[in-house]
Amino acid sequence: MEQNIFRTKTGYCHILADRILLTRDGIAGNIAKLTVGNKISRILIIYGLISIFLFYFAFEYFKEDKFASMVFNIILGLFLLYNIKKSLNYSAASIIARDRIKEVKFMNAKFGATRSAFEIVFEDNNGKLKKRLILLPGSLNNGSAETEKALAIMKSEKLIA
Secondary structure, eight states: OOOOEEEOSSEEEEEOSSEEEEEEOHHHHHHHHHHTTTOSHHHHHHHHHHHHHHHHHHHHHHHTTOHHHHHHHHHHHHHHHHHHHHHTTBOOOSEEEGGGEEEEEEEOOOTTTOOOEEEEEEEOTTSOEEEEEEEOOOGGGTHHHHHHHHHHHHHHTTSOO
16 A cells, blocks of 8 residues: 655655644754744744844944945845744644645745745634645755655645645
């Protein structure tokens, strides 16, 4: 019997009859466990702290009349705040019940810029809609073959059309 398992950026995705299970493996998985854990709030707090420091340095550059550095720090700080707001509905859940999945989207890689990913929209235990990204391996890790395998598994499990 063929198992429905495919590689992800940080480990493996197991498609089971009643749930999707994401496991972390190797160096990338261990780093993800430390920084994110099973909640995305930890990384968003880190981004918020970085943003505060950027605004502080922008103010210091303003006092020193270094306007190019000030503008750069403000733009970078605003970019981080925008992405924090955008990421509030994301989840780092490692187990997703299949009966709570509302939609699964496939996002193909843009060569040299992004990697392929699945975006799973699901209802969490509190009844809120959350999104979970499953990032697939990049081009240096046999990404195109792994993407084809993952897409075939998701289609065979009728999670994606």
